[in-house]
Amino acid sequence: MKRTLLFRNRAVFLGDLLLITAIVPASFVLRLNFGVRLADFKYQILTMILLAWIIKPLVYYKFGLYRRVWIYASIAELKLIVFAVSFASALMFGAISIIQLLQVFPEFSRGAVLIDFLLSLVAVGGLRFSLRLISESQSQGRSNQIRSRRVLVAGAGDAGALVTREMQKNPQANLSPVCFIDDDPAKQHQEIHSIRVVGQLEDLPHVVDLYHIDEVIIAIPSAPGQVIRTLTDLCRLKGVPFKTMPGLHELIGGKVSVSRLREVDITDLLRRKSVNIDDNLVGINLNRKRVLVTGAGGSIGRELCRQIVRWTPEQLILLGHGENSLFETLIELNENYPSLSKQAVLADIRDQQRLEKIFRTFQPQVVFHTAAHKHVPLMEANIEEAITNNVLGTRNIVETALANRVERLVLISSDKAVRPSSVMGATKRLAEMIVLDAARRTGQAFSVVRFGNVLGSRGSIVPLFKRQIAKGGPITITHPDMKRYFMTIPEAVHLVLQAFAMGYGGETFVLNMGEQVRILDLAEDLIRLSGLEPGKDIEIVFTGIRPGEKLSEALWDEGADLQPTEHPDIFKLMEEDHLMGPELSHALSELENLAEQSDKEAILNRLDTFIPGSTVRSAPPTDITSVI
DSSP states (O other): OHHHHHHHHHHHHHHHHHHHHHHHHHHHHHHSOTTOOGGGGHHHHHHHHHHHHHHHHHHHHHTTTTTSOGGGOOHHHHHHHHHHHHHHHHHHHHHHHHHHHTTSSSOOOTHHHHHHHHHHHHHHHHHHHHHHHHHHHHHHHHHHHSOOEEEEEEOOSHHHHHHHHHHHHOGGGOEEEEEEEOSOGGGTTOEETTEEEOOOGGGHHHHHHHTTOSEEEEOOTTOOHHHHHHHHHHHHHHTOOEEEOOOTTTTTTOOOOGGGOBOOOHHHHHOOOOOOOOHHHHHHHHTTOEEEEETTTSHHHHHHHHHHGGGOOSEEEEEESOHHHHHHHHHHHHHHOTTSOEEEEEOOTTOHHHHHHHHHHHOOSEEEEOOOOOOHHHHHHOHHHHIIIIIIHHHHHHHHHHHTTOSEEEEEEEGGGSSOOSHHHHHHHHHHHHHHHHHHHHOOEEEEEEEOEEETOTTSHHHHHHHHHHTTOOEEESOTTOEEOEEEHHHHHHHHHHHHHHOOSSOEEEEOOOSOEEHHHHHHHHHHHTTOOBTTTBOEEEOOOOTTOOSSOOSSOTTOOEEEOSSTTEEEEOOOOOOOHHHHHHHHHHHHHHHHTTOHHHHHHHHHHHSTTOOGGGSOOOOTTOOO
């Protein structure tokens, strides 16, 4: 490959020399009046050729025109050619002006330099882009020899155009774009990269038959889940395989290419229409800041790290308790952002002395607190652990942040904190109280962001269902009417960052989770996406509601004052019934003592006393061997 590239670059260099030799005389021919003999200007022409041989190749080399692989030339390379030729011509003009001042030649037409510039622009660009044309014609010839899969691209926007171009440039992918479909009336019967838009999305079955389509690519990153669901259902009915591009939130900071195509996932069916965030507002609060993320090895913590780096923080401190998950987060960030200053710190948030040392060492200005135990059945069976980690650990983080002058802190909370029926939900509500009380006491920009379940997090329902499907079933569901709010992890974090930037202190932000989704519908969707039929290939079994579970969740207490914000998908809860000041401090001390004594019954009683609407003590004993 290196030898081939070197040969090609030498050929381009020699081509430039030949073009210079031809263009200079041509410039004089175009500049001189009719009837004037070219031989009378032979010394000027030779001098200009000599100058061009010296100046132009050097300038082209400096601008990288001999380092490019021109078979992949694009608009960026075209701009580079314009800059390089312009700069070289400017140097030529300067050199010839000096020659005129020295009166080496009585006449030396500077107008010829301008003509030389225009001809060079055409010739240098033409030489290089001809290499791309030759390469593409050869690729087309090779692809015609092998029967490529005929592809229908759903979506004729920027993403569809990029995917189509990638398929055309990479015949080894064995994919041949045949046509587009798109709902935009203005795009109908138009052509993109010589591929025609032949109908709307609803026309997919007809287009598949008419054009003998072998595969469908859904290239609409901004499309809501209902659109993706409709397209996949149509593809399934026609028996044609389909792939999709990741959603818009997943593509943040990434590049679109064929390699980003993947199988349609449950997250695609449930995603909502994307709403932009205020990048400037988020950037003001993250750019050149020292940012610490607790629980950085978890699903939310890792995604936070992925998105935070877009705003180039001064340093990113990854704090976690799980060695392997923290290491995986660090490896991913090192691969994608090698120049970013980052530090992985193993620590337990229950160890306040360790936290003090970490905060003094790194002096974070922004803290995202995601570290928490989240599994409802496990927390029902390990009540003391839930108290010490979710409640007292949060108290340690907040107190340490205040002592070290942290500017902003955000707690990631859960819909299970509203009228909690589980220990996990009750501990998250107490964690909210700790953060909000600190904000009210000190005026610091400490706030809470509350949302429902996220799809695909470790240990969550989707990976569990996938394992059950892989084993041939059955899928186990607690109740046919069980419903939950769901949001993709990238979308949730996207909104968390916006809410974080809007906070002045003491707010509880609630994310718009859309409509609740039946767990049964979720399971059936997953079965169909696996190419199977619910009830026929994979059985669904109902096991009964587990202790601490509710049939449906709520994001705020009944009658709460919910206010809109500048962002349509973020709301702000005004006043909620919270413990504050000495009353909260006393409650935390009491829970700490009860946890040390392992007095589970007393802890449950106190949780119901401290938290409005809490019913944790009425839940029957849990059986952690039961599954969803």
